[in-house]
Ligand SMILES: Cc1ncc(C[n+]2csc(CCOP(=O)(O)OP(=O)(O)O)c2C)c(N)n1
C-alpha cells in the first residue's frame with residue numbers, strides 16, 4: 075500500500091522506538107500534525123522551539139535514548155539552532171525534524187524558507203534534506219543510526235511539505251548501509267596492553283572521566299578499576315556521576331572551578347587515564363602546564379578528540395566501556411605484578427592531604443549562601459533526584475556541592491554553556507522518568523531565557539522543581555567583572571526582575587520564596603513534597619563567588635581559593 | 637609543510653560545502669581544491685592542497701574522515717605519487733618578445749593555445765614546483781591573466797620499499 079510522507083515518517087518513528095516527540099507546529103508541518111493523532115507517539119507541545127530541542131536533549135541524557143523534536147520551517151527551524159549546538163557540543167543523540175517549504179519553492183526565498191541544512195551543517199553530526207519521498211525511510215533510518223552510534227550527536231532531517239504529502243510504497247530498511255561511516259568500537263589490544271603496562275609502572279596514577287563514561291555506560295568498569303588498582307578519580311563537569319561522589323577515591327571535578335585536590339592531582343600525576351574526555355580549555359587551564367609530568371593514556375571513540383589539544387602517549391580509539399573492560403581483563407591477569415595499594419599509598423596520602431587542606435567550602439554568615447542551598451537540597455533528597463542546571467554560578471555550585479553518585483543524574487550544558495537549557499531539559503527528563511524528582515538548579519538570569527515553558531510543565535502536570543539561586547545578577551559574569559575588570563558591573567545587575575512567585579502562579583504553578591536561612595529547609599521540603607510544578611525563589615547572598623577559580627590562561631594549580 | 641590530500645566522497649548535494657565549511661570553520665587553510673566525478677557512479681574525488689604543522693594536518697585528515705559523506709582520505713605525503721596541475725597563462729608578447737616567450741614555452745613543454753598580435757596564451761602542465769617556475773619566468777614579460785587548476789594526484793603503482 076502506498077503511504078504519504080507524513081505517515082511514513084510516523085511509521086519510521088514507531089519502528090525506531092520513539093514514544094515521545096517535543097514540538098511546535100506550523101504551515102510546513104501541518105501534514106505531519108494531521109497524521110499524529112492516529113499514532114501512539116506522544117507529542118508534547120512546548121512554547122518555544124529552542125525548548126523542544128533542549129527537552130529532547132534532556133530526555134536523551136536522562137534515558138540514554140535518542141531524543142526527537144519536530145518543528146516547522148523558517149523561524150521554527152532557526153529557533154532550534156541553539157538547542158542543536160548545545161547537543162552537538164555535548165554529543166547528545168538526537169534527531170531534529172524540521173519542516174521545509176515545498177521542493178519547487180526551495181531556493182526562491184519562499185515564505186518561511188531558510189536553508190536550515192546549510193545553517194546547521196557545522197553543529198550537527200550530519201544532516202539531510204529529503205527531496206523525494208522514496209528516500210524518506212532510508213534517510214530516517216540513517217539519521218537515527220548516526221545519532222546514536224559512534225560518538226553520538228544531533229542529526230537534522232529537513233522535510234519539505236510536498237514530500238510529506240507525496241505517496242510511495244513504504245519499505246522499512248532493515249539495516250543501514252553507510253560505507254563511509256564505520257566508528258571504531260573495539261579498541262586496539264596492543265594499545266590496551268601498553269596502557270596496563272603504564273599503570274603498572276606508575277607511582278601517581280589518576281583516572282580522569284569525561285562525558286564519554288556516562289554515555290557509554292562505563293561507570294561500573296571505571297569503578298572496578300579504580301578500586302582494584304587503588305587509583306583516585308577526577309572528572310570533567312560532563313563526567314560527574316560517572317564515579318560515586320562519596321567514594322574515598324573521588325577527588326572532585328577538575329578545571330576552572332574544579333577542586334583543589336583534583337587540580338593538584340592532575341598536575342602532579344605521573345600517569346593519567348583520560349576516558350571519554352576531550353580536554354576542553356575550561357578543563358585544562360594553560361595547556362603548557364597541564365599534566366606536564368604525566369604519561370597520558372587517552373581513550374575516546376572519536377579519533378579527532380585525540381591529540382587535538384593535548385599530546386597523548388597512548389591513544390586508544392574505541393568505546394569507553396569496551397576499552398575499560400579490555401584494560402580490566404588484561405589487568406586481571408597481571409594483578410600480582412604490583413602491590414597496587416601499597417605502591418600507590420604515598421600518592422593516595424598526598425591527594426587526601428590536598429583534600430583536607432583545601433576542601434570545597436564557603437563562609438557561613440547568616441545570610442543564605444547558594445552553596446548551602448545546594449547542600450540542603452542534597453540532604454533533603456539524599457541525592458535521589460535528577461538535577462539539571464542553567465549556566466553560570468548556579469551550575470558550578472551545583473557541580474561542586476551536590477554529591478552525584480550515579481551517571482545520568484546531572485544534566486548540564488557543558489560544552490556550549492547554554493543559559494536556558496536547564497528547565498526544558500528538566501521537562502524532557504521528567505518525561506523519561508515520571509516518578510523521579512527532577513530539579514532545575516537555576517539562576518535568576520538563565521531561568522528567564524525559557525521561563526515560558528512553565529506553561530508546558532503545568533499543562534502536563536510535571537512536578538518539576540525550579541530552584542532559583544536568585545542573586546539579582548548575571549552572577550558568573552559579575553564575578554569576572556569583580557575579579558578581572560575592576561568591578562565594572564556593566565549590564566550584569568538584573569534590575570526590574572519579575573516577581574517569580576507571582577509569575578509561577580500566573581502560569582498555574584506554585585511559587586515559594588525563601589529570604590531567611592531559617593526557612594530554607596522547611597520551605598524546600600514543602601515544595602519538593604508538592605505534586606505540582608513549583609518555582610522556589612531563593613534570595614541568596616548577592617556577591618558570592620565560585621571558588622576555587624583558575625583564572626583564564628593560568629595553570630590548573632594556580633587557583634584562587636576562598 | 638605542503639600536503640596533498642586525496643578525499644573520496646559520496647557525490648551528494650552539499651558535500652563540497654561540508655568539506656569547505658570544515659576548513660573555514662576550523663581555521664585550516666586550503667591552497668587549492670579540485671573536485672570531479674570518478675568512474676564509480678555517485679563517488680567524487682577531491683584533491684585538496686593544504687599546509688600546516690604535523691598536528692594540524694593530522695587533525696585535518698581526522699576531521700575529514702569524520703564527515704559522514706567522506707569515504708576515504710589519503711595524505712600523499714605518506715606515499716609516492718604523481719602530481720599535476722594545469723595553468724593557462726596569457727602573456728604579453730609583442731614582436732620583440734615573442735621569440736623569447738616561445739623559447740620558454742618550449743623548454744617547459746607548454747602548448748600555445750591562443751595567439752593575438754600582442755599576447756600569447758600558453759597551457760602548461762606539471763607539478764606544483766614546475767608551474768611556479770614557469771610563472772616566475774614569465775612574470776617579467778607581463779602576465780595579463782591566468783587560470784589555474786588545483787593539484788590532482790595519483791598514487792604511483794610502484795611504491796618504494798618500506799613506504
Ligand atoms: C545564552 C547565553 N547567553 C549568555 C551567556 C553568558 N553567561 C554565562 S553565565 C551568565 C550569567 C548567568 O546568570 P544567572 O542565570 O543569574 O546565573 P548566576 O551566574 O547568577 O548563578 C551569562 C550571561 C551564556 N552562557 N548563555
Ligand SMILES: [Mg+2]
Nearest residue numbers: 517518547549
Ligand atoms: Mg544570577
